[in-house]
Amino acid sequence: MTLTNDNTSFENPLVVRYPLSDSNINVKFRHVHKVAYCQIPHSSGSFYLLQREALAKFKDDFAEIETGDIYFENQNNKGIESAFHFNTLLKYTDQNGRDQYDLDLKIRIKNRKAYSDWKIGDVLQEIYNYKMNNLEMVRVEFDMSSLPESSPPLSTEVQDKIAEQIEDKTIVFEKVDANEATAREFISIVLVNTVKFVKTHNDSTTELLVEKQLKGSHGYGPLDYVVMIQKFYMLITEAKPYRVEEGIAQILAQLSSASEVLGKRKLAQTDFEFEVERMPLIGIVTTGRVWVFIRNTGQKIEISKNFECRYAGNMEGIKIVSSYIVRLLQAQITEINNRRLKRSRIAFQPGSLPVNSISTWTLSRNRLMIF
Template sequence: MSTITLWIQLENEPSPEKYTPNGLSATADLADFAALLCQDIEAFSKLKGRDLQFFTGGDHIPLLVDTLLTGVPNNSAENPLVIRYPLSSTPGIGHAPAYYWIVASPSARGLQKIRGVTTQNFTLFTIWDGDDIEDEFQLNAIVEETSPKQKKRETSLGIKIEGKKAYGEYTLKEVSRLFVKEEWNNIGNAPQFDIESLPQVEPQSEPTDTEYKYFIDSLKNWDSIFCGEIPNEATARCFISIFMGCAILVVQRYLSQCKQGYHPKDLRLLVEEMLSGSRGYGPIDYLVKYMQLVVMVNEA
């Protein structure tokens, strides 16, 4: 029995490896090879040979299962035999490990911005039943069970962070203690903001005619663009940005005229900004910062 050695690469792995299919003869084909892999590789232990697909190079068409191992074209470290698993009945859905990585990797990168969160202490879960998704095979099973609509499959996933509670689990007393160092049993205990208590606005801080015109024109233009309709949050943000942006322009102009040593970058508007200590709540929609002091936070 002659020895066959192939360069193989699992589709989710960064590099190929040399593999010797012990026990197979020179007349073995990819069907025989698939059955052996399911016995020999732990990641395939719950699969059957028919669950595997084989590709070479940049080809998108899988090799036929009766392709002889000795006939795998141009097999080398630069052109390994690529193994995809398991199959999905919907075109465009990749093998499970790659699909899991595509979903989890962007989530992990975003969560790393939050203090105390690492890629090891968050879990994906399904929104409709709350079940955790512990590995790529569970995720692929969920995708398989989701009925395709117009050749697409849609499912809703959430993220749980170890040691952090969901929004809905916090009481008003806990929230008030965290953010204002007071304990409110109901919203009526919260202090009320009285705009009349603010200092009188200095004349030079009033918007100029040019600034008023820019503000009104901007609102009219966007209202025309959207045909007077605001169907979702993304559309609303276009209008919110006008209010926020014009207010910043007025204050920047006032400070540049009246405050010595003022630098144009001292006052700025930030969008989708991560705050240290946000406790995993995600980015702030709009944040106004004066030098290093946060003076206003706004949620769209």
């Protein structure tokens, strides 16, 4: 018998572990796109130790997760949610004549899914509370031509630069959407140049991030790309070669998490004190060749037509997509600045609340701008 802690409290309880064998357990953890390894003894406390190891290995991803919220899946996608399940797994694991167990486990969080695990029907019913699970039954067309005109418009120089850089990529990559890593080579060209244009001409706080973690009550995991402006999420892009519908499911789950995050933020955490009113949340799903824009207004889900881009000739398709991205970002910047101006005017009106009292307000749900 091993006493693991003799300084006990409610938060730090005494844990007693009984050795069950002399074997060690070697574990390969899988979490979204990440992998980690650990070794633990085979004891009555092995499952608890496994939960603790998983939490420690991915502490940045699980900052708000309790140890008891973690469970696992084996390679057959069978859940391992308790010490009984874990010991049963070991019972049927072949040690191949060695004094150790080798396990390959996916880390799961109770009542949440990794964004990559969400399917469109489950997203519609479990997150957005639709009775039907068919996207075609709930979607409304997102008319991209209705967006405000660019100010300034994406220059011909930048459009030509995007086309030239893509042409260079097509010389060395024979297939744009061969896999996600290859698709990102092309997607990054579009996002880097459009974000740089907006940063230069519209708002110097504009920043492009990759693999940023986002956690919500239903989902967790990294965002392929996210644009932040004035400390707000402004655009989320999901790369999905060949699987546009899966990408839409992920984006919708991410938009839900993002709106929750904004709802928890204090105005004092921003550089300005104003109330951001309810605004649509927008996402992009792309295979590298096909681009789809999604807007969630809170009342409906709008999805654009597929914009198919040929990476040869004049590349008119990718120039159109690039212009739409700039227009979307500029429109959201204008909206935020208008609301900041509105709050400034209210703050200085006779009889209005003092400015410093506004910092105690919180932002309500669905006020995060994401693409």
